[in-house]
Amino acid sequence: MAVAVKICGLKTEVALAVAVQGGASFVGFVFFPASPRALTPCEAARLVVKVPPGIRRVAVVVDADDLTLETILTAAPFDFVQCHGRETVARARAIRERFRIGVIKAVPVAEAADLDAAAPYEDAVDWLLFDSRAPNQARHPGGNALAFDWSLLRGRAWRRPWLLAGGLHAGNLAEAVRLSGAAAVDVSSGIEDVPGEKSLAKIGQFLAVAKDL
Template sequence: MSSPIRVKICGLRDAAGVAAAAAAGAAYVGFVFFPKSPRHVSLTEAREAALSAPEGLCKTALVVDADDATLDSIVAGVPLDMLQLHGHESPERVAGIRARFGLPVMKAVGVADEGDLAPLMDYALVADQLLIDAKPPKGAPLPGGNGLSFDWRLVAQRRWLKPWMLAGGLSPDNVAEAIRLTNARQVDVSSGVESAPGIKDPAKIQAFARAALGPAEPAIPRLR
C-alpha cells in the first residue's frame, strides 16, 4: 500500500535530478522559470529534463508574474502537466491563465501570520491546487526557495476547497514533524535537498522522501 503523502521536488535542472526524484517516489517535479533564482532553467534544459520523466510524474513549471508571451513559450516548448504561479497573480489572472492554457494551475501564497491566510479562500475558487509557502522577508529577491519556514500551527488541521501543498523551509529533518502538525497530504521541497544553491543532492532527496512517505513503499511512476 502506497503512502497517502505526495512529495514535490522543485527546482530541478536536468534529467539526473528528475531521475533522483522519481526513484525516491516523488509525485511532482518542478522547473523554475525565474532568472533571479539559482534554480532557473532555460527552455531547452527544462524540455530535456521533462522528456526524461517517467509516466505519471507531474511536471510543473514555476513562474513569477509571467506574461502571456512568456507562458506561451514555456507551454509550447516544454511538455508540462501543471503551472505553478508564485508571484502576485490576482484570482482573475489565475483564472485567465487556467482558461488560456488548459493546464491545471497551482497558486502559491506566502504566509507569515494568520492574516495571510485570507486570500487562500479566493484562490481556491479559481486554482486547481494551493501551495502554502513561507512569506519571503521584505526585499527578498526570491518569492520562494529561501529555506524559511513559518508557524505551521497557522494551518494545522485547516481545509480549503482544493488540495493544498505545504512548502517553506522543509528538509529531511523536519518534514515528518511538519506533516504531523499540519496534516498536510502534500509537501514541496527545493533548497532543503540541495548541497549548494541550485544543486540537488540525490541522497537528500531520498532522505526527504523517506521521512515524508514513512514506512510505506513509495509508488514509483511506471517507466514508458
Template sequence: MSRQSKSVQVKICGLLTPETVKAAVEAGADYIGFNFYPRSPRYVTPQKAAELAALMPASVLKVALAVDADDATLDAIMAALDPDILQLHGDETSQRLVELKSRYGVTLMKAIPIAGPEDPIKSEIYRDSADLLLFDAKPPKSMKNALPGGNGLAFDWSLLAGQKPEIPWMLSGGLTVDNVREAIEATGAEAVDVSSGVEDAPGRKNPELIRKFIQAAKAVDV
C-alpha cells in the same frame, strides 16, 4: 470501518540536471518542478526543462513554476514543456488565473505566502480559480535578495490550524529531511514541496538528500 491511510505526495522543485531528475523519479517523487523565474539560482530555460522532462515517466507530473510571467513567456514554457501543472508564485490575481485557465486549459497551482494568521485566509480569493494551493513561507521585508520561494524559510505551521481550504493543497517552506515528518503531523498536509532543503548550495541539488527526503515524507501516513 477504519480509514485507509495513504502516503504523502512529494514534489521536488527546481531541478537542473539529469542526475537529480533520475534520483527524484527513482525515489518515488510524484511531481518534479522546473523553475522559470530568471532571478532564481534554479532558473532553467524552456528547452532545457523539456530535455530534463524527457527523462520522466508520465506518472510523475511536470510542474512549471512562473512568477508574474507574461503571456509570451508562458506560451514558450507551455510549448516546450507541456506541463501538467502551472505553478504561479507571484502576485497573480484570481482573474489572471481565470485567463490562464482559458488560455491553456492546464491545472493551476497558486502559491500563498504565509507569515501571519491573516495569510491563510487569503487563499479564499482563489477558491474558484485555482485547482491547487501551495502554502509557502513569506520572506521578511528585511531579507535581502529574497525570492518568492526557495529561501529555506519555514513558517509557523500552527497558522494553518482551522484554516484548511476546500481545494487540495501542498505544504512548502523550509522543509528538510529532519523536519518533514513534524511538518506533516502538525499540519495534516497530504502533499509537500521541497527545493532548498535538498541542496548543497542554492540551485545545486543533492541526489542523496532528494532520496532521503522522499523516503522520510512517504514514511508518514495521512
C-alpha cells in the same frame, strides 16, 4: 507514499532520476531568471520529456506574461503552471482557461491572517501552496529555506488540495506534517548543498521519510 512530494527546482538529469526513482509525485522546473534554479524553456524541455507518466510536471513562474508562458508551454509538456508571484485571482483563472492547464497558486504566509488570502483562489486554481513569506530583501519569492508556523494550517479546510512549502528538509518533515496536517509537500532548498545545486542524497532522504508518514 502517505505524503505526496513535489521535488522542485530540478536542473539535471541525475537529480530528476533520483526524484523519480524515490517516488516523487510532482517535479518542478523554475522559469524565474533571478532564481539559482532557473532554466530556459529549451533546457527544461530536455528534462521534462524524461518524466514518466503519472508524475506531474510543474512549470514554476513568477508574474509571467502570456508570451513567456506560451514559450514555456510550447517547448515542453507540463501538467501545471505554479504561479509564485503576485498573480491575482483573475490572472490565475485566465492562465488556466487560456492554456487549458492546471494551476497551482502559492500563498505567502507569515501569520494566521495570511491564510485568508487563499479562499478567493479556490474557484480559479486546482491546487493551493502555502509557502513562507519571503523577506523584503529576498531576490525570489520561494526557495529561501524559511519556515513559518506550520500549526497555523491545522484544522483549516479548503475546497482545493494544497501543498506545504517553506524550509522543509528530511529532519523536520515529520514534524511539519504532524503540525500542519499536510497531505502533500513541496521541497527545494532543503534538498540542496548550496542554492540551486541539488543533493542526490538529500533528495533520497526526504522521499524516504515521506514514504513512512
